[in-house]
Amino acid sequence: MRLHSLQITAFGPFAGTVEVDLDALGQAQVFLLCGDIGAGKTMVLDAVCFALYGDVPTDRGRARSLRSHFAAEGVAPRVVLEASVGERRLRFTRSPAWQRPKKRGAGTTTEQPSALVEEHVAGRWVARATRLDEAGALVGDLLGMTLPQFTQVAMLPQGQFDTFLRASSEDRQRVLTRLFRTHRFEEVERWLAERRATLRRSGEARQAQVAGLLHRVSETTASPLPAWDDLGLAVDEREVDVWLAGLDAAAAERTTLTAADLVGATADLDAAVAAESAGRRIAGLRERHAVATRRRAELDADLAAHRRDAARLAAARRAALVTEPRRAAERAHDQVASAAATLDRALAEVTALPGEETPDPATLDRRAVAAAERAALANGFVPRARELADVRTRLDELGHRVRQLTARRDALAERSAALPGEVALAERSLTERAALAAREQAVREQLIALARRVSRFATMTELQFQVEDFTARRDQQQVVVLDLRQRLLDVREERLLGMAAELASAMAVGASCPVCGSHDHPHPAVPAAGAPDDDAEQQAQSALDDAEVLLETHRDQVRSYTGRLTAITEELAEHTEAETVSALEVARVELAGAEDARGGLAESEQTVASLREDLAATREQAGRTEADLAVAVEQHTTAERVVERLLAELAEVLQGEAAQDDVVASVQQHARSGQRAARSLAAARDALARHRQLLDHAEAADAHADEVARAQGFADVVEAAGAELEPDGVADLEQAAARRARDEAAVSATLADPEVREAAEATPVDVGGLEARRHQATVAHARATTAADVAARQHARLVEQGAALHELLAAWRPEREDYAVVRSLSELAEGKGPENTAQVRLSAYVLAARLGQVVAAANERLTPMTGGRYLLEHTARRGVGERRGGLSLLVQDLWTDALRDPVTLSGGETFLVSLALALGLADVVSAEAGGVVLDTLFVDEGFGSLDGDTLELVMDTLDELRSGGRVVGVVSHVPELQTRIPAQLRVHKGREGSWLELGLGSPACR
Secondary structure, three states: OEEEEEEEEEEOOEEEEEEEEHHHHHOOOEEEEEEOOOOOHHHHHHHHHHHHHOOOOOHHHHOOOOEOOOOOOOOOOEEEEEEEEOOEEEEEEEEOOEEEEOOOOOOEEEEOOEEEEEEEEOOEEEEEEOOHHHHHHHHHHHHOOOHHHHHHHHEEOOOOHHHHHHOOHHHHHHHHHHHHOOHHHHHHHHHHHHHHHHHHHHHHHHHHHHHHHHHHHHHHHOOOOOOOOOOOOOOOHHHHHHHHHHHHHHHHHHHHHHHHHHHHHHHHHHHHHHHHHHHHHHHHHHHHHHHHHHHHHHHHHOHHHHHHHHHHHHHHHHHHHHHHHHHHHHHHHHHHHHHHHHHHHHHHHHHHOOOOOOOOHHHHHHHHHHHHHHHHHHHHOHHHHHHHHHHHHHHHHHHHHHHHHHHHHHHHHHHHHHHHHHHHHHHHHHHHHHHHHOOHHHHHHHHHHHHHHHHHHHHHHHHHHHHHHHHHHHHHHHHHHHHHHHHHHHHHHHHHHOHHHHHHHHOOOOOOOOOOOOOOOOOOOOOOOOOOOHHHHHHHHHHHHHHHHHHHHHHHHHHHHHHHHHHHHHHOOOOOHHHHHHHHHHHHHHHHHHHHHHHHHHHHHHHHHHHHHHHHHHHHHHHHHHHHHHHHHHHHHHHHHHHHHHHHHHHHHHOOOOOOOOHHHHHHHHHHHHHHHHHHHHHHHHHHHHHHHHHHHHHHHHHHHHHHHHHOOOOOHHHHHHHOOOHHHHHHHHHHHHHHHHHHHHHHHHHHOHHHHHHHHOOOOOHHHHHHHHHHHHHHHHHHHHHHHHHHHHHHHHHHHHHHHHHHHHHHHHHHHHHHHHHHHHHHHHOOOOOOOOOOOHHHHHHHHHHHHHHHHHHHHHHHHOOOOEEEEEEOOOOOOOOOOOOEEEEEEOOOOEEEOHHHOOHHHHHHHHHHHHHHHHHHHHHHOOOOOOOEEEEEOOOOOOOHHHHHHHHHHHHHHOOOOOEEEEEOOOHHHHHHOOOEEEEEEEOOEEEEEEOOOOOOEO
């Protein structure tokens, strides 16, 4: 893969659009990417990664926005990268998410990230991917690498050379797992551990189920548990079979015995029940005969009362035929009374009407017609009354408008006379403001210079405080380091004194003693309370390492703040803070006046123009108002004439009645009064005719009722009414007669029954004795039934529980076998089993092979870079403080033939070994990704720790990287590299953002 060009817009520190011609830089094959600290050198590399993967490898990738805060509002961030992969030429265009101004209204809205991948085909660009997921999949297919792999291969990352070299096995495993994507082996370890835990939990559950079944069998048979009931993981199923067979035989025997007892108890119970039933039957027949005899005597004594009730019932039945005619006559008289009351109320309403006296029945109809005609005349005038009310309202509105127009005409005349003087005054104020605003720019520049100087004084004060603060922290941390170093020595000494106890605690039963080799440990040493172990020593060492790192950090801070304080003190030597603050206040006051003048300039111009427009508009409005006033006066006169005409018509309708303020209400009230009089007169006429009709009907009803009463044998209606009974009384007499007839029939039938007469003549039976005998047989039968049922259920439960126990043991058997196999494999994969003597995890073992390839590739470059002195060596043993081995690195010093820990190398040596390791790692990762050839390589690391000779060796190594046409970009600000590498891409920073410069000084773009 070769990079051709890069275009960056509003991205990172770059406010505008900058372009990099990587083909021009690549002609020299090695070029330098340099610039001030913080200018954006690394951001150029981040832009390449973002164009390809839509993300950046540095911590800036966690920022909420990659858009430049220097960019102008509305400028969209974008990165365009043109590159060749094999024979294909591609262009990658990406934009991150950013907040853009809303097209409508105030505020911002989120613009979502976008991606476009194009391929140059036949002289034009053809789109290959337009979505984020499509672009990511296409890049993955082309390069075969993830973003971490790409940065490790193509952009040897800043600050991560020696980190990988000095990392622990665990940390190095995490890096290699991410690069070589060997997560599947970790998944195997995790699956084995989870499977082992699952089988262990399942076995414990099975064991609990078996124990529960054994206890239930013991409860069912009321037998004690066997001595081997605590099964554990070793179960002898034959002993279980023998125990269950003995319990089953005993249960079967109990079932046979209880069944025989139940047969005898059933026969005894049947005989007792039959005897008790025969005795109870004879006793019941004797009781029926006694009851029938008593009832016959009661009926004979009540015969006279029965005959009187029969006579009353017959008379009531005849009187019931007269009831309806009598009630019809009563209803007719009630209707006559109601009609008389209605007539009295109607006549009273007529008398209460205005102008009416006691009405004459002969004139009621004529007077009702006359009242209706008056109401119709008033209703017909209602629309004219509404017209009168509307014209009156209009007349009032026109009068109000005439008064308003008159007042407005007078006000406009007064305003037209005053406006010319206001225009002249506003023009003078505008001239004065313009002169004052002309000095704003000069005063502003002076204020900026003074504010910067005041800020530098504040920075100088802050730096003085920081120097004192970090000097105190450095001295304090120095004391802490000395204390922790002494603590580490004390822990090591205490651990050596208690080493015998520590060795004894690690010994297993039957294992050989690491000191004497014996398998017997009669008196192993016991550690003292609070004795330190390996973890305590590691914690003390870790605390010391952390304290030393913090001490070195404080020293660096003291040196940094002291240098900055010296520079700023020299800069401000010719000024004092007091005079600078005083001059700043004067400039602020002057600037405020100029800003106020400039801010009010447009307002003054607008005021002058507004007053001029107001003068012309006022004069025009005065003319229009005069014309409107004349029209309003004419309309007011016309409305007055219409009102006079309608009032004359209203007087004729009301016929002398006084009109209210509401004309419509007066007419409607007059109409309602006529309608009310017409209704009252008509109602009185109808009530009189109704009363006369009902009187005739009542007389006819009385005559019919008397005729019906005589026909039923009564003298008149009054006698018939006395013989009437309520429906409940009639029903009671009928029911009493029916009951007597039924009782007489039942008594006669009972006394005539032969069985009853025979039982009455027989000897009485002892029912109590028979019942006691039947009760004793029932109790015996219940006991026998319960015993037989319990025995049968116990036997059935025992059979069921035995089958379940055998089934559970059979299901548990393969799980125990699986658990033994899985546990052995899991311990082997985790590096804990006895077969894994190196104590190396499976994933680390796989990565160890990859690390061996990396070391071999790194040594090919390390040997010439170090003059044949150093070689990297991969070892499987654990490092100090590590729990697992397999990924440790050592450095072999061929001059002394000694193996050294990487932390013992000097700064320059560490850089050389780390660079060789990084290049070797890049080669292996590239091969792992399918052998993708990367023709453009960036080395983002500081070279300041190298001497001249070592730097020469590093440059030779970089020259070797150029073989085959590869382009190498070195990211550094070391001055010597700027003189050695003529092809340069410089990054400059300023208040408005960063820009790029190509070559030896000619600006490429800005």
